[in-house]
Amino acid sequence: MTKIRRRLVSTAAIAAAVTLTACSSGGATGTGDVSFGTEVSGTLNAWGFENADDVGTSRLEYAADRFEGLEIEIDQTAFDAQKFTTRVAGGTVPDVVQMDRRFVATYASQGLIVPLDECFSSHDVDPTSAYYEAVLADVTYEDAVWGVPQFYQPPAIIVNNRVLDAAGVSPEEIDTSKPDVLLGAIEKMYQEEGGNPSVLGFDPVASGQASLWVLGAGGQLIADGEPTLDDPANEAGLELLKRITDAQGGYAKVKSFTDSFDTFGENNQFVADQVGAQVDAQWFVNVLSPYVDAVDISAVPFRGPDGEPFAVAGGQAFVIPAGAKNPDAACAWALELTSQEAWEAAGSARAATLEETPGAINAGLFTASPAADQSIREEYVGDSGDAGFDQTISTYYDAVANGVTFGASPAGQQIETELNNAVQSVLLGDKTPEDALADAQAAAMRAYEQADG
Structure with missing residues (x-):
């Protein structure tokens, strides 16, 4: 059993989503009974991580090590709304998709993605304490949480x-x-x-x-x-x-x-x-x-x-499409990629990269998780030798606590x-x-x- 520890559209695309919904469960409230198991096996098909840098690759490697018996296949191209709805229509939807949080309520309202409250609870993750309030609000629609947030760039x-x-x-x-x-x-x-x-x-x-x-x-x-x-x-x-x-x-x-x-x-x-x-x-x-x-x-x-x-608040999130063939693995993988341990692995990778760059300054990582942000700041963000940069970095850390949501809407x-x-x-x-x-x-x-x- 896997337990994840937390310390912590275009109009055409919308129209396509409406057409697909005619054959679905009928919108956000129709998928509220989705359940998730914690046994992870088989093949996971993911879509995301376009042009992944050291922060992305280190998290992918961390998650892969956590699921040795899981075959992970990733389409590392940019998210495209029309491509997503076409995939749903053709029955070739991935198990987990990375997208801008502005899209989440759109697909939630059409029943094209599933709510993740049970995903969080099955892995003992409380999203209200794991993520910044404004970030969580970005992926909350009709009293359900529909995405696993990643970054937050204030x-x-x-x-x-x-x-x-x-x-x-x-x-x-x-x-x-x-x-x-x-x-x-x-x-x-x-x-x-x-x-x-x-x-x-x-x-x-x-x-x-x-x-x-x-x-x-x-x-x-x-x-x-x-x-x-x-x-x-x-x-x-x-x-x-x-x-x-x-x-x-x-x-x-x-x-x-x-x-x-x-x-x-x-x-x-x-x-x-x-x-x-x-x-x-x-x-x-x-x-x-x-x-x-x-x-x-x-x-x-x-x-x-x-x-x-x-x-x-703004940034990306992982969602699980309706019809995903391996939702259990999708849930576990998305949560593992955004766990504090994964972010700390990313912080370590970024620090190692900066050590190879003369004069480089570590400005920290800004994630959806306040606990991860604080941990990385304490470990890697110190006196750079330039007071102006240090004050600038500190100002951004102060900003994350004062974020509001853009709002979640179809x-x-x-x-x-x-x-x-x-x-x-x-x-x-x-x-x-x-x-x-x-x-x-x-x-x-x-x-x-x-x-x-």
């Missing part, structure tokens, strides 16, 4: 101290809860040449962090599974984004400038002093660490209207897409925030009604 604001110092700006002025103070700091730092930006005071990464700006300003995107994009409270985040981009030449010029950044290279925006501050997910600290001698950074949290740190991916469309139309001046959000809501509701049957 956002924060990385500050370029050289640009701030040159403009006489303090990090405390990079405060999203005080728009007038923030705009004043941006105007001091912003520079242009020939009518185009040459230094951005603040890159809000509007196209990639739209939900952060809307939810962080007091908005709401989903309520009880339904989209709420036209909630008037959502307008504040869009209005602030427009003020930020208008103060720096307008969205078109800002986007053109940021697209030119050597983001992953030796002349990235912090080396080249092209930004004073930028919203970034935690993984970007790892991108900057090889250039520690060429940058001068620190970080401040993204702050909500109350001035408190704020983050939005139209989760479509809601995110329509939100991004609304942001772009507002920033380009094509629509007012009210009109843009109303149009986004109409499109998201169509997707919701279709997905929810």
Whole structure:
């Protein structure tokens, strides 16, 4: 018996899911009696781990060692919604699939994946204590848990101290809860040449962090599974984004400038002093660490209207499709891959990789598990010798505790897409925030009604 120890869509795809559901058990509530055994054997077919790095391969190796009698076959390609529904229709569904958490409620509502509450309980795992609350909420729909969460990449604001110092700006002025103070700091730092930006005071990464700006300003995107994009409270985040981009030449010029950044290279925006501050997910600290001698950074949290740190949870999860041939192995494997022991193996592998890179800084791993994060931090994240990097890393660790869920909805991916469309139309001046959000809501509701049957 295996006991796992824890210390711790496109519209076409939705339409395909609706068609398939006509022959299924009838939606989320129809699969609530799924049970899982703990005897693991046979063959496990998995789909995930595209371009796995040392963190991924070390966890795969750990799990493989735990299940010596299990033959594991993995399709290591990127998740594709249409491919998934096609596989379900053809009866060739894998036993376990790795996907973005935005998809989970979509497939749960259609009965295309099974609830995992019994999976957790059969292996003595309490998800409410094993995962961050916001992360667990991402995969909770109609009072059931439908996914095994993996990573949690919190956002924060990385500050370029050289640009701030040159403009006489303090990090405390990079405060999203005080728009007038923030705009004043941006105007001091912003520079242009020939009518185009040459230094951005603040890159809000509007196209990639739209939900952060809307939810962080007091908005709401989903309520009880339904989209709420036209909630008037959502307008504040869009209005602030427009003020930020208008103060720096307008969205078109800002986007053109940021697209030119050597983001992953030796002349990235912090080396080249092209930004004073930028919203970034935690993984970007790892991108900057090889250039520690060429940058001068620190970080401040993204702050909500109350001035408190704020983050939005996001990441991937493992799900088990309805019709999986080996659900017992799928459950055990997914839990083993996300156990504290697996994450500690990943932490060790990452530390070994960094030891081979002169000057590299260990920024830790940010998982869905607070216990694993703390264990890896205590073991591998210490004094790097660069106070700015250490403070930046600490800011991200503080951020994970302040996360909120994007929300779980059968139209989760479509809601995110329509939100991004609304942001772009507002920033380009094509629509007012009210009109843009109303149009986004109409499109998201169509997707919701279709997905929810």
